[in-house]
Amino acid sequence: MRKAVVLLSGGLDSATVLALAVSEGYACHALSVDYGQRHRIELEAAVRVARALGAAEHKTVRIDLTAFGGSALTDANIAVPTRGVQKDGIPVTYVPARNTIMLSLALAWAEVLGAQDLFFGANAVDYSGYPDCRPEYMRAFERMANLATKAAVEGSRLTLHTPIIALSKAQIIELGIKLGVDYRLTVSCYQADAQGRACGVCDSCRLRRAGFDAAGVADPTRYSTAPASGG
């Protein structure tokens, strides 16, 4: 059985990607990264999602990015925006080099496992402001990875799969529903409470809810308060 490393945040996108990789027959080694994120509760969601979707194994690796700060997700002094999704520029929820760090960790594990496939739930539609969610970045990472490792030198080619990079949130949800993902298990909110209930007003909540609306699927998210209107 072909092994794959799947980055799993505990959110909606990566749960869908894990379900897809499992459905394609990969033995999935799910990797979560505890980087000091505000929404640590997503890491508990990741444990449940990995189990529910049949991951072969799940690891959570800790790296303290609050040592650097520079993002609303890793710096307690920068607030999470709650007044509607930012239209221009790069959101303050962007975490410097986070995807590069997470992919590097996935690369390390893939090499140790002898896996030639990495799955990553990046999305360039809803998060078009994030530089490290763009297809050209993914291609550059893959190229670098294929020069970085002993496995690569020995002829084992690594493929970075980003199957939902060009899908809308509604399309991702439709795909996940087809694959049997239970989205109640996932947490997308940047400031979910200790019970995993979503705020309903941060960018991530707004995009998620609009996705369920557009897909015509009842939103199973547990909210701490009645969600605000608008997407």
Add this chain to the structure above:
Amino acid sequence: MRKAVVLLSGGLDSATVLALAVSEGYACHALSVDYGQRHRIELEAAVRVARALGAAEHKTVRIDLTAFGGSALTDANIAVPTRGVQKDGIPVTYVPARNTIMLSLALAWAEVLGAQDLFFGANAVDYSGYPDCRPEYMRAFERMANLATKAAVEGSRLTLHTPIIALSKAQIIELGIKLGVDYRLTVSCYQADAQGRACGVCDSCRLRRAGFDAAGVADPTRYSTAPASGG
């Protein structure tokens, strides 16, 4: 003053690179990575080296690569070779994706600091067996980094400096001596004891000692036992 992030292991090579970056007028933000390495004592050496060479700041970030294993440096079940430097293939002291992970962390810090320069003491001569010490890997990392960040999208170009990549160990030592590096402060040994004394027989000790010999410089290294002969 132009800021730079300098990866600092506590060993001979990175100390020389830090001295060089300081001499070129950079405000140097030194970064050490505690990845669960056997030779943790090098991290204490890094603190002393950063101070002695006038780094503007020094941080040690922790990431537990023993979670993945796969190297003599991160897996207690794989022994460090002590019978002479391996001539062919990739040494068991290679740590999967380590340089990619360390450079990614340096990239994150550089972005938060607004630094456009990264210094890395990789060397392709003595460690020609390490895939992630090769110039083509460095170019691919730099290219990826310039697609990865908000800073890059906003037009700030990052340069990855690898000033000693093509130097012999003797040339590195000659450069460091000229720059005033006190090599007694550095630890290169893969299995140094708790006092920082070197074993004298691992690959890293052998290469270091041969470098001092070739440079015609008295070896200031503190050994736990009389070093074995041969390089």
